[in-house]
Amino acid sequence: MEPSVKISIRELSFFYHRTQVIDSLTCRFRENGITAITGPSGKGKTTLLMTLNRLWEDTPGAVMTGEILIRFKERVTNIYDPRVSLPWLRKKVGMVFQTPNPLPMSIYKNTAFPLMLAGIKEKPVIEERVRQALEMTFLWDEVKSRLNRDARTLSGGQQQRLCMARALVLDPEVLLLDEPTSSLDPRSLSMIEALLTHLKKDRTIIMVSHYLDQVKRIADQMMALS
Amino acid sequence: MSLRAVIVKNILFFSAFISAAVTLGIFVFMAVLGLPLFREGLFLDMLSQPWMPHKNSYGIRPMILSTLSLSFLSVLIAFPLSLGCAAFVSVISPGKAGRFVKSMVGLMTGVPTVIYGFIGVFLLAPLVRDISGRGSGMCILTAAILLAILVSPTMILLFSSAFETIPEGYLRAVDALGGSTVQKFIYVILPHSWKGVLAGVTLSLGRAIGDTMIALMVAGNAVASPASLFDPARPLTSHIAHLIAADFNSLEFKVLFLCGMALYLFTLLSAGLVNILSSGKKKEAL
Numbered sequence A: 001m002e003p004s005v006k007i008s009i010r011e012l013s014f015f016y017h018r019t020q021v022i023d024s025l026t027c028r029f030r031e032n033g034i035t036a037i038t039g040p041s042g043k044g045k046t047t048l049l050m051t052l053n054r055l056w057e058d059t060p061g062a063v064m065t066g067e068i069l070i071r072f073k074e075r076v077t078n079i080y081d082p083r084v085s086l087p088w089l090r091k092k093v094g095m096v097f098q099t100p101n102p103l104p105m106s107i108y109k110n111t112a113f114p115l116m117l118a119g120i121k122e123k124p125v126i127e128e129r130v131r132q133a134l135e136m137t138f139l140w141d142e143v144k145s146r147l148n149r150d151a152r153t154l155s156g157g158q159q160q161r162l163c164m165a166r167a168l169v170l171d172p173e174v175l176l177l178d179e180p181t182s183s184l185d186p187r188s189l190s191m192i193e194a195l196l197t198h199l200k201k202d203r204t205i206i207m208v209s210h211y212l213d214q215v216k217r218i219a220d221q222m223m224a225l226s
Numbered sequence B: 001m002s003l004r005a006v007i008v009k010n011i012l013f014f015s016a017f018i019s020a021a022v023t024l025g026i027f028v029f030m031a032v033l034g035l036p037l038f039r040e041g042l043f044l045d046m047l048s049q050p051w052m053p054h055k056n057s058y059g060i061r062p063m064i065l066s067t068l069s070l071s072f073l074s075v076l077i078a079f080p081l082s083l084g085c086a087a088f089v090s091v092i093s094p095g096k097a098g099r100f101v102k103s104m105v106g107l108m109t110g111v112p113t114v115i116y117g118f119i120g121v122f123l124l125a126p127l128v129r130d131i132s133g134r135g136s137g138m139c140i141l142t143a144a145i146l147l148a149i150l151v152s153p154t155m156i157l158l159f160s161s162a163f164e165t166i167p168e169g170y171l172r173a174v175d176a177l178g179g180s181t182v183q184k185f186i187y188v189i190l191p192h193s194w195k196g197v198l199a200g201v202t203l204s205l206g207r208a209i210g211d212t213m214i215a216l217m218v219a220g221n222a223v224a225s226p227a228s229l230f231d232p233a234r235p236l237t238s239h240i241a242h243l244i245a246a247d248f249n250s251l252e253f254k255v256l257f258l259c260g261m262a263l264y265l266f267t268l269l270s271a272g273l274v275n276i277l278s279s280g281k282k283k284e285a286l
Helices: A045-052 A086-092 A107-117 A123-136 A140-146 A156-168 A186-202 A212-218 B003-039 B043-048 B061-092 B096-108 B113-132 B140-163 B168-176 B181-192 B194-210 B213-218 B236-242 B251-285
Strands: A005-016 A019-030 A033-038 A062-071 A076-078 A093-096 A174-178 A204-208 A221-224
Touching (some): A005 A045, A019 A045, A019 A221, A045 A174, A045 A204, A086 A093, A093 A156, A107 B181, A140 A156, A156 B168, A186 A212, B043 B251, B061 B140, B061 B181, B061 B194, B061 B236, B096 B140, B113 B140, B113 B213, B140 B194, B236 B251
Parallel strands (some): A033 A204, A033 A221
Antiparallel strands (some): A005 A019, A005 A062, A062 A076
C-alpha cells in the first residue's frame, strides 16, 4: 500500500439475502480530500460506506467477502481482522447519515456523547472539545446560550451540523457521509460544504452524493458505482 | 344508516356498556354489602385494628400489611431479573437465543398459578424452612419469590416491547459512534423507555396484589401483621377466599367486603397509573 493511499479495498463483494449489491470491487481512496461516490439507487453506495466502519454487520442476511485495509496513524489495519475492536474502529472512522439523528438528549450531551462512550471523564477536557467541535461546524454561536436544550428542538440543518460535530468530536481520521445534505435547506447546505472543504485538508472524507454540481464543487475524486 | 349497521352498532355499544357496568357494579355491590360497617362508624377501626375474633375485633390491618409487603417484595425481586431478561431478549441477543427466551416467557404467562403454588409447597417452602430454621417455610419470602416468578413474564414482555420501540436512528447513531451494546442500553434505550418500564412495574404490582392462589397456598395463613420475611401472613385475597364466616349477618362476614373494596382500590390505583403512563406515551409519539 503506497503512502498516499488511505483506504484500499480488494475484491469486495456484498450480498443481502443472496442479492448481490457489490460485485468484486477493487479500489483505493487517497489520503485526505473528498471522494464522492455517485451512481443510481440500489447500487450499494450506502453499503460501501458501511463496509468501512463495519456498520452493516448487524443487518440480518448480509454477507461480505473481500478485504479492506486502512492506513491509520498507528499502522495499516485490516479492519476485518478479529483483533480489531469495533469501538476503536468507529472512533477512527466517523459517520454521518442522510437524515439527522441527534439522540434524545441535550445539545451539549449529544456532542459530548462519544467522549463519554470513550470513557473520557475530565469535565474541562469535555467542555473544551465540545466547544471546538461545535465551532468547527459553525454551530457554536447559534447554540452556546442553549446548550442544555433538547437537540431535537434544533432546525433540520442545525441538527445535521450537530451530528457532524458529534462525529468530529473524537477527531476521526476517516469521515463517511451518506448524502449529508439531501434533506437540508440551501443555507445549511452551503455551510456544510464550507465545513467539508475545511475538513478535507487533514481528513479522508468519503461522501455519497446524488448532486453532480455538489460533487464538482467540493470533491477531489469521484467514483461512480453502476 | 342501514338496519344492519344500526344493529351492529347497538351490539357493540351493549358489549362496551356491559363490561363497564360489571366493573362498576362489582364495586357498588361490595360497597352496599359493606355499608353497615360504614354506618356503624367501624370503617377506620376495621382498617387499623388486628384480627382477633375471640375479642370481637375483626380489623383487617394484618391482611392489608401482608398484601402490601408481599406484593412490593415480589415486584422488588422480579424487577432486576425482568429488566435483565428483557434487555437480553430485545437488546443484547435479539436473534435466535432472544426469540427462544421470549417464547418461553410467553409460555410462562399461561402456567396456572396453582402450579406455582405446588412448587412452592413442595420445593421452595422446605428450602426456606431449612435456611430460616424456623416455622413451616410458608412465609412472606416464599410467597414473594413465587409471586415474583408469576409476575415476571408480564414485566419482561412489557419491558421488552418498550425497549423495542426505540427509533432505529438512535441505535444507529450509537453504533456508528463506537458505543457497545451495554452502553447503548444504559445511555439511550433505558432513559427513553422509562415510561414503559414503570407501566410494566405497576401492572405487575397489580397482578401481585390480586393473586390469590399463591397467597392462599404458601403465604402461611397467619392472621398477624408480619414482622419479618420469615413470618407467615394472610393477604386480603386469601382472607376473602377462606370465606370463614357462616353467619351472613356477622361482622366477620361483612368485613370480607371491606377486604374486597381495599383490594379493588389498590388494583384500581395501579391500573389508573398505567393508564396515565400509557396516555403520556401516546402524546409523545405525536
